[in-house]
Amino acid sequence: MATQTIPLNQNAEVNSDKLVEMFRQMLLIRRFEEASEEAYAHGQIGGFLHLYIGQEAVAVGAISVLQPQDHIITAYRDHGHAIARGLDTNALMAELFGKSTGVSHGKGGSMHLADVSKHFWGGHAIVGGHLPTAVGLALAVQYQHQDAVVLAFFGDGATNIGLFHESLNLAAVWHLPIIFLCENNLYGMGTAVSRASAAERMVDKACGYHIPAQQMDGMDVVAVRQTMDEVVSTVRSGSGPHFVEALTYRYRGHSMGDAQRYRTSHEVKEWEERDPINVFQHILIDQGILNDKQVGQIIREVNHEIEVAVKFAEESPEPDPEALYQHIYVED
């Protein structure tokens, strides 16, 4: 097992409660997705299901530094971000099951999780389609002199679409309070970054727009938190947009039923050895923040929460047929 010593004490703000909470959240995401994978195999979930397994440290570390008034928007691989933002796991699982009790009332499914009360503006299924929207959220913050930032997640593949470039440029020209967080997991579906992008470092794409950019280890939740802590404070203090690239990896296929001809199982194994949850668990134990018994307790609690969520989703009713025509327009 690869261990890693992280100078936790260098960052006084990261207290042990926060670290334990981040650990719990990563586990919760992992179990949520393992359970959803199983439900998919049983036909309880339909459509696309894009798992975030392997990338948990990015959402958890980044969202851990946000305030309630801040805004989050992401792509279709959105379970991790939603859970890290504290969306209710019952309502999330119910959404995957297409039930009326789901966060989006069963109308959106796995790719479209949202909770506006938590300023979580959704998973979005058109690659890059949400990035101009993210810029608009930041414009509204600036326009209304609010003390908030926008955190926009997207993949490496999304940086090849025109919408991405228009969004960066506009955010820079208008000096908007937005963080573009690119989760570089090395592939957009089956296309390796090296085959799709002239710039292999995503940060290089921010340069042409004069947006400060940095990379971080997306497998290390503490590193993500530390980087994002600085970046978010800078943006909050009025610096204009920032760009952060998380170096990470997805363990599972792009969605369900991906033969993964584009990579080797050896490559997947290598990344799994750096598993963000395992590594962090060892650090927490090594540093005496948790003992084995406490870890076991957290695992049991997380497993229980997910069992409850699955049961809730199973037992929830399908949307009423009348719901088909609800919410097409705002009714007064």
Place this chain on the structure above:
Amino acid sequence: MAVITYREAIRQAISEEMERDPKVFIMGEEVGIWGGTYAITKGLMDQFGDKRVRDTPISEAAIVGGATGAALAGLRPIAELMTINFGLVAMDAIVNEAPKYHYMFGGQMTVPLTIRAVGGGGRQLAATHSQTLDVIFAYFPGLKVVLPATPYDAKGLLKAAIRDDNPVLYIEHSLLYPHKGEVPDEDYLVPLGKANVMRQGSDVTIVSYSRMAQISLEAAEALSQEGIEAEIVDLRSLRPLDMETVLDSFRKTFRCVIVEEGWKSYGVGAEISTRIYEEAFDYIDAPIKRVAGAEVPMPYARNLEQLAIPSKDDVIQAVHEVLGIA
């Protein structure tokens, strides 16, 4: 005659045309190593190499726009959009560049471009990934829009599209991919803009296309049990639109139901019924009926999605109505 799937028919058309003409090549997202996300281009990269089977970045505007430029310069590209929904990102290239050049430059330029995409709903992919956008593309003069309903047509229409000197948008339906049918062993083309009478009947004309033509066929078999013989006209192509075949059938049955998966407003049913009113008014025996998708963004939940897509029963009911059967 071999019995093959709609998916295989499309694959064969691409492969045979690439073999026939070195100027034909295909580009798009995941067409190469992955073999196409719907397994249409499986094996083609091994067969033709990565010069002619080109994986692209997620850049729809550049895929269609780039293919347009290559077509202007004499190549015959097939630009694949992973789904028609992503064509919206490339709208300018699809409707405002390629279909304009021949006309706008006084006939000097030709754009022998085929754009392939899959459309339709029924797989719980929710609002942005389940659309039937056929009519918005069919709106544009200069662009041909074809939609096969059978393996025979899938192959013959695609080969004709690739050999056509105009930009052609060829829209597949994902639920038809496993559908099987007979396909000749020898080379053949299905002309663009010629509708097909899929089933003969004298009581009512059902006009449809793509997957809804198959649903209409199922409805017709059930209606036949009741002694109602429906004639089914599969349009195959929305632009050019073959009204002659529709009118010939209508002048025989005097009754018509139009079935489409897309939204009813401003749709294929609106177009066809108006043309019947304009051109065959004296033959109308009953109000023309339209069966279409529910006018909502497509919901994810299975039960709601099923309500939103026209079914065989919807078609049967519409036929009953035009025949005055309660």
